[in-house]
Amino acid sequence: MQRDGACTSLWQQDVPDYQPKNEFRNELFDVIIVGAGITGITLALLLQKQGKKCAVIEAHKLCYGTTGGTTAHINTIFDNPYSQVIKDFGESGAQQLAKAAGNAVALLEQNVKQYNIDCEFRKLPAYVFSQNDEQSKQLDQIIDGTLKAGIEVSYSNDIPIPVPYEKVMVVRGQAQFNPVKYVFALAKEYESLGGIIIQNCRVENFKDDEIKVLQTTQDELSGKSLVFATHIPIGINLLHFRCAPYRSYALAVKLGNNDYPDGLIYDLYDPYHYYRAQEVNGELFMIAGGEDHKTGHNENTQECFRKLEADVRRHFDVKEVSYKWSSQYYEPADGMAYIGNLPGHSENVYVATGFSGNGMPYSHISALVISDLILRGNSEYKSLFNPNRIKPVAGFTNFIKENADVVGQLISGVFSKEKLHELAQLAPGESKVFSVDGSSAAIHKDENGKLHAVDPACTHAKCTVSWNYAEQSWDCPCHGARYSADGEVITGPASKGLKPINIEEKL
Ligand SMILES: Cc1cc2nc3c(=O)[nH]c(=O)nc-3n(C[C@H](O)[C@H](O)[C@H](O)COP(=O)(O)OP(=O)(O)OC[C@H]3O[C@@H](n4cnc5c(N)ncnc54)[C@H](O)[C@@H]3O)c2cc1C
Structure with a gap:
């Protein structure tokens, strides 16, 4: 199954692309x-x-x-906690959000039951834990806000993972599945x-x-x-x-001691880490995620996987890292x-x-x-x-803060010929956006040594793209458009590809 990146997610392996059945009549x-x-x-x-x-x-x-x-956690709690929603949208806004989330989870569960969908859907509790005083105070506020929003939560004396903690919040009625x-x-x-x-x-x-x-x-x-x-x-x-694009990283690992967590578990760092188990076709994995950053703001995206893996290995008996992948989400301004x-x-x-x-x-x-x-x-x-x-x-x-990028990244100009020679020195697998005297090119040298050159001005709002080593794509830091090495659109909002630059001709 195709996905918008070079890495394979846990859900993709051996899954053929969907084949629509109905013939399209233009009406x-x-x-x-x-x-x-x-x-x-x-x-x-x-x-x-x-x-x-x-x-x-x-x-x-x-x-x-x-x-x-x-990573398919199905929650009625949100990344932006109810305590913050109350500050920005009032207690009634938080209650409405909680009610909407309850209806959403009920619809999902009803679909699974009504259509008898074999998607490893499971209901289970979520745990949010603190590891220092500051986080514990934050957790107290989150619990207070969540209760005011009308969601039942309580303190727990335990979490189902071997990680040190100070305080733990438990929310029942959460769920997981194969999306x-x-x-x-x-x-x-x-x-x-x-x-x-x-x-x-x-x-x-x-x-x-x-x-x-x-x-x-x-x-x-x-x-x-x-x-x-x-x-x-x-x-x-x-x-x-009003929406800022972020990349987030995930691993699916096999544990040596078979001690897979029975729950959806989150720490309180920013960005936070999370852990949960998932069965896929009879095989168990632990999914861990985190290391989020603004799209296009981290050159060394492979390092994000390394940090995430180090965090997981610190706490768990990892036998094998079976999958690693990253993906994109959009953070709303409020x-x-x-x-x-x-x-x-x-x-x-x-x-x-x-x-x-x-x-x-x-x-x-x-x-x-x-x-x-x-x-x-x-x-x-x-x-x-x-x-x-x-x-x-x-x-x-x-x-x-998010839109400083939009202004700062606007560029103009056409490609400068001399610099292509210098760029030809790139190591295989390396990529660079090169600018000189107002001219720029985004160049990727593939593993076979072939150069792929495109205009780095995102076709959406003209911001400059940067290379994502993990997913092998040109990513726009402003609104999250993503392109292949040859400039084809992977992810919108852009609908036109990056303009190709014919290197042969230029050289
Ligand atoms: C690593 C990661 C982990 C996450 N984990 C969770 C989680 O555990 N729980 C949770 O609740 N949320 C999670 N999220 C968020 C959640 O996955 C997304 O919000 C959700 O999948 C978005 O679904 P969507 O259908 O709106 O968008 P998408 O799945 O992105 O679908 C949009 C589709 O539109 C198509 N498209 C775009 N432009 C055009 C165009 N011009 N013409 C035609 N088609 C177009 C695209 O090709 C794409 O297939 C996570 C996000 C990330 C990045």
């Missing part, structure tokens, strides 16, 4: 959903079930995006109701008239409503300045996802983005909110997740 759709990750497919099934004629358009294959690289098996099964159900999936089709632009007309890399498509379930919307939008009307567009154009590390609940919250907006014209959560909200206080510092 006017009720709803076109762009993006076939967990968000797009969950929403498509809900709408198709309610009699809407839907089409899901995917630039690559099902689960190619972050859903294929997630790819789940999404593939939902897609099959959606198709059995007549839903259309078009893979290898990138939406490049659209006309926002009464009928939305989409320009794609295949046919032109028309729909009455349009949803961007693309993780980050295409084009240049207010939300690109800590709350953006779900609803796409800013700057008519009311029947929708978006779901800014999920942070909580896309399992947020994908299902999005499916519930957007299906309500489409089917009933309203949702009880419309204002909480409103993508057009103005929150001058919440997230303001973040907003400035």
Whole structure:
């Protein structure tokens, strides 16, 4: 199964790409959903079930995006704790978020049961633990906020991993599963109701008239409503300045002593580490994750895997590291996802983005909110997740910090010829963005010594890309667009590839 990186995730191994069954007839759709990750497919099934004629358009294959690289904890607690949500959105905002998360987890569990999905879904408790005084104070506040939000939590005397701790919070009713098996099964159900999936089709632009007309890399498509379930919307939008892209790293390891943790366990460092077990086709693994950083801000992405592995080896009897992979998420400026009307567009154009590390609940919250907006014209959560909200206080510092990049990274100029000779000295596997006198090139030398040169100006907002050694891609630090060594788009928001530079000619 294809994914947006060079590393193989735990969910990909020996899994063939999804093959859509229904033949595509070009007609006017009720709803076109762009993006076939967990968000797009969950929403498509809900709408198709309610009699809407839907089409899901995917630039690559099902689960190619972050859903294929997630670690699939299903939580009603969020990376941005309820104590912070209360500060920024009030106690009623936190209670609404907790209620939405409860509904989301219930929908996911109901889908698993109703469609009898074999995806190793399991309910189990989550544990958050502190390791010093400062973290213990933080944990007290988190517990207080979570209780005020209406979620049952308590202190625990124990955690199911051999790590030293001061205090522990336990939350029951959390869950885990295999996300790819789940999404593939939902897609099959959606198709059995007549839903259309078009893979290898990138939406490049659209006309926002009464009928939305989409320009794609295949046919032109028309729909009455349009949803961007693309993780980050295409084009240049207010939300690109309110969401910051981050990379996060994961390992799946086999333990020598077979002492796999029975729970979802998180520490309180920033970025935090987490541990959980997962069975895949009868084999047990422990998943560990962390070492997050802003996309394009860490040249040595392999080092992130080394640090993560060192952390895991410090605490566990690691027999083998079976998988290592990284993936991308989007941090919202004020800590709350953006779900609803796409800013700057008519009311029947929708978006779901800014999920942070909580896309399992947020994908299902999005499916519930957007299906309500489409089917009933309203949702009880419309204002909480409103993508057009103005929150001058919440997230303001973040907003400035994250967007310093956007301004600082704008570049111009064309390629300078002399410097290509110097770049030809790159070691195999090495990559560099090279700038001189206002001219720049992003050059990658592959393992066979072949040079791949592209214009480093991201086609989305002209920021300069940087090389991600772990996943072998050019990553944009501003809004997270990612490209192959030859400049093809791996991840949006860009819809056009980096301009290739013909080295032969230039040399
Ligand atoms: C390492 C890591 C671990 C994580 N772990 C967890 C976890 O344990 N629990 C949790 O809740 N969340 C977790 N998350 C977050 C969660 O995985 C994501 O929020 C979620 O998978 C996003 O799903 P999505 O369907 O919205 O987006 P995606 O899965 O990224 O799907 C979007 C799809 O849209 C397609 N697309 C994009 N542009 C276009 C276009 N122009 N035309 C057509 N198609 C397009 C892409 O190809 C892609 O397939 C994690 C994230 C990371 C990075």
